[in-house]
Amino acid sequence: AQTVTQSQPEMSVQEAETVTLSCTYDTSENNYYLFWYKQPPSRQMILVIRQEAYKQQNATENRFSVNFQKAAKSFSLKISDSQLGDTAMYFCAPTPLVFGKGTRLSVIA
Amino acid sequence: GAGVSQSPSNKVTEKGKDVELRCDPISGHTALYWYRQSLGQGLEFLIYFQGNSAPDKSGLPSDRFSAERTGGSVSTLTIQRTQQEDSAVYLCASSLQGFRDSPLHFGNGTRLTVT
Numbered sequence: 130a131q132t133v134t135q136s137q138p139e140m141s142v143q144e145a146e147t148v149t150l151s152c153t154y155d156t157s158e159n160n161y162y163l164f165w166y167k168q169p170p171s172r173q174m175i176l177v178i179r180q181e182a183y184k185q186q187n188a189t190e191n192r193f194s195v196n197f198q199k200a201a202k203s204f205s206l207k208i209s210d211s212q213l214g215d216t217a218m219y220f221c222a223p224t225p226l227v228f229g230k231g232t233r234l235s236v237i238a
Numbered sequence: 239g240a241g242v243s244q245s246p247s248n249k250v251t252e253k254g255k256d257v258e259l260r261c262d263p264i265s266g267h268t269a270l271y272w273y274r275q276s277l278g279q280g281l282e283f284l285i286y287f288q289g290n291s292a293p294d295k296s297g298l299p300s301d302r303f304s305a306e307r308t309g310g311s312v313s314t315l316t317i318q319r320t321q322q323e324d325s326a327v328y329l330c331a332s333s334l335q336g337f338r339d340s341p342l343h344f345g346n347g348t349r350l351t352v353t
Binding site for chain 1: 269333342
């Protein structure tokens with residue numbers, strides 16, 4: 130069975146600073162995609178970023194980027210220039226069927 | 239275009255009653271997923287529909303839970319004889335192609351409270 134571990138239940142960061150959320154997973158698949166989703170207090174879950182496992186290059190989406198280490202099965206999310214609107218729960222998902230327990234991120238003014 | 243729509247947004251029911259939760263996916267999305275999110279927890283996968291294939295029911299916690307998807311579009315999640323531990327937010331998501339490479343588009347969820 131696939132497992133996902135998000136080892137930081139809660140984190141906080143000052144506005145404009147950089148924060149990294151960790152995610153490790155276990156899968157027997159060789160070709161797969163990994164996703165980070167964000168769930169703000171409004172409850173609507175939205176996609177943050179997607180990484181294709183067979184690509185060496187780390188995905189980047191504006192202030193969001195990943196550090197993907199395939200051999201280590203690690204998929205961390207880096208948020209640069211944090212904004213108050215980044216306050217949310219962040220979930221890592223190596224497949225649509227398995228989500229991590231989430232990291233609650235608070236951005237402090 | 240419209241996003242994933244779920245109804246009702248909130249449902250309060252008495253223990254032992256049956257409830258039906260509805261999900262209307264994005265038009266053209268062939269894959270549909272149901273999840274349960276208990277307070278402060280991650281998402282627990284319940285069931286997955288892909289096109290006309292038999293659904294993946296491997297996440298359903300008991301035989302009190304069932305779901306159907308009519309005409310490859312709207313889906314209904316039914317919980318029979320509700321228990322207090324069924325209280326949670328039930329999220330529905332759809333994706334364009336299903337599984338590996340397609341990102342999920344989520345609805346706002348239905349908050350179910352069993353009293």
